[in-house]
Amino acid sequence: MKNLQLIKSDNLSELLELLKKEERKYNIIAGGTDVMVLLKEFLIDPQCLYDVSGLSELKEILVDNDSIEIGSAVTMSDIISDSEVSRYAPVLVSALKEVGSPLIRNRATLGGNVGNSSPAGDSIPALFVLNARVNIVSEGNERSVKIEDFILGPRRNVLEKGEIIKSFVIDKMGTDERSFFLKAGSRNALAISKANLAFRFMLKDNLVKSMNLSFGSVGPVVIKSTMIPQLFIGKKPDPGLIDKSCSLVSEEIKPIDDFRSTAKYRVKVLENLLRKCLDEFC
Amino acid sequence: MITVKFEVNNIEREIEVRDNETLLETLRERLKLIGTKEGCGKGECGACTVMIDGKPVASCLVLTGQVEGKSIVTIEGIGDVENPHVIQQSYIDEGAIQCGFCIPGMVVSSYALLKEKPEPSEEEIKDALSGNLCRCTGYRKIIAAVKTAGKKIKETGVEL
Structure with a gap:
């Protein structure tokens, strides 16, 4: 690994000033589970690393009436074991349980997964269906962007020089809402998704009242489905609608062939994952 | 170079390390704690597992500069040949060790699990060890060893 300077601070404003x-x-490092791999493989070439893992301001989980704010440096394990997040945002917990292994989740952070902006980042589809907003902070300035506007392309996002992710604000799901996160990888642990989806819906009087659906690893960025929720909202789900929605998957995604999988397989497996979710309707 | 103060196996250390030095490198090369192994070097095999403040992590992905003030436990802090820990003895008794390269990491992950959950289910054991790869045993005997260790810990009341 090349020489670089590690800069630490236990004070957010001091770090932002620096x-x-x-x-x-420079690169920002928290748990290091992505940054260290990228450094070792010479895929990034910073002269210094700013360590945010010691900043208590980024490590809080705050629960409000209708939202939860999760600090960017909270580890995935701590999010998974948080009873409020499990209760009100189970889809995020399901997604994080699919990341790496306990060894990875004990270090990896939500800010890191989103900041890395991989199309295969497992937390991102879950954040999409929870209508997450990303709070960004820099010296003397704060701004907030929707998760779907935050990521611009593979490993590209809207963060500008001097900015870091401070926290994420997500919806608290209602008790009458249900959700799933499903993933296809080469094996259960330590596998990067070939395709994944996050699904959140509410049925009322047998009719679909609301539906949020997003797909990961099947395009340059995570994709928010518009056609499939449109098809279902206000209707009673039946096998015909489910077949039709599965056939729409290929129109909404832009998968590629790469070392992890093929476009053809990704379409098929995502259709099957969606069917698995939608079968819960009937 | 930076100076880092931390605890390793209950001993206070204050050492100078390179900014880009991993915890794994510090443990093996500076502190000569060579029980912790380097496998893949990118967090995928678990051979380098150590505990930081009680939580098992891949030490190849941690910079030593990030562990200021933390408490590290390596395999050497769990037991040795003269005084094997009940978990290590269970691995031996169950025949769970073949080449042995993955075992320090396996034992550290097992320790962290049994400390949290003294009587884990088979699923919980599989999940807790899912970041530790073994290319010899096929895992069955490793899982049996963790179950046996759990029972022995309960019987003898050993504190983890």
Whole structure:
């Protein structure tokens, strides 16, 4: 691994001040489960690393009346074991349980998974269906963007120099809502998704009242389905609608052939994952 | 270089390390704690598993500069040849060790699990060890060893 400087701080404003003045190429590091791999494989080339893992301001989970705010440096294990997140955002917990292994989840953070902006990041489809907003902070400035506007392309996002992710604000799901996160990988643990989906819906009087659906690993960025929820909302789900919605999957996604899978397989497996969710309707 | 103060197996250490030095490198090369192994070097095999503040992690992905003030436990802090820990003895008794390269990591992950859940289910054992790869045993005897260790810990009241 190349030489670099590690810069630590236990004070957010101090770190932001240093970041603003930084003229060298830098990366933010928290758990390091992505950054360290990228460094070792020479896929990133920073001259310094800013460590945010010690910042208590980024490690809080705050529960409000209708939303939950999760600090960017909270580890995935801590999110999974948080009773409020499990109760009100079970789809996020399901997604995080699919990331890596306990060894990874004890270090990896939500901010890291989103900041890395991989199309295969498992937390991202779950954040999509929870209408997450990303709170971004820099010296003297704060802004908030929707998760779907945050990621611009594979490993590209809207963060500008001097900015870091502070927290995520997600919906609290109602008790009458249900959700799933399903993933296809080469094996259960330590496998990066070939395709995944997050699904959140509510039925009322047998009719679909609301539906959020998003697909990961099947395009340059996570994809929010519009056609499939449109098809279902206000209707009683039946096998005909389910067949039709599965046939729409290939129109909504843009999968590629890569070392992990093929476009053809990704379409088929995602149709099957969706069918598995929708069968819960009938 | 940076100076880092942390605890390893209950001993306070204050050492100078390179900024880009991993915890795995510090443990093996500076502290000569060579029970912790390097396998893949990218968090996928678990051979380098150690505990940081009680939680098992892949030490190849941690920079030593990030563990200021933390408490690290390596396999050497769990037991040794003269005084094997009940978990290590269970691995031996169940025939769960073949080449042995993955075993320090396996034992550390088993320790962290049994400390949290003294009587884990088979599913919980599989999940807790899912980041530790073994290419010899086929895992059955490893799972049996964790179950046996759990029982012995309960019987003898050993504190983890």
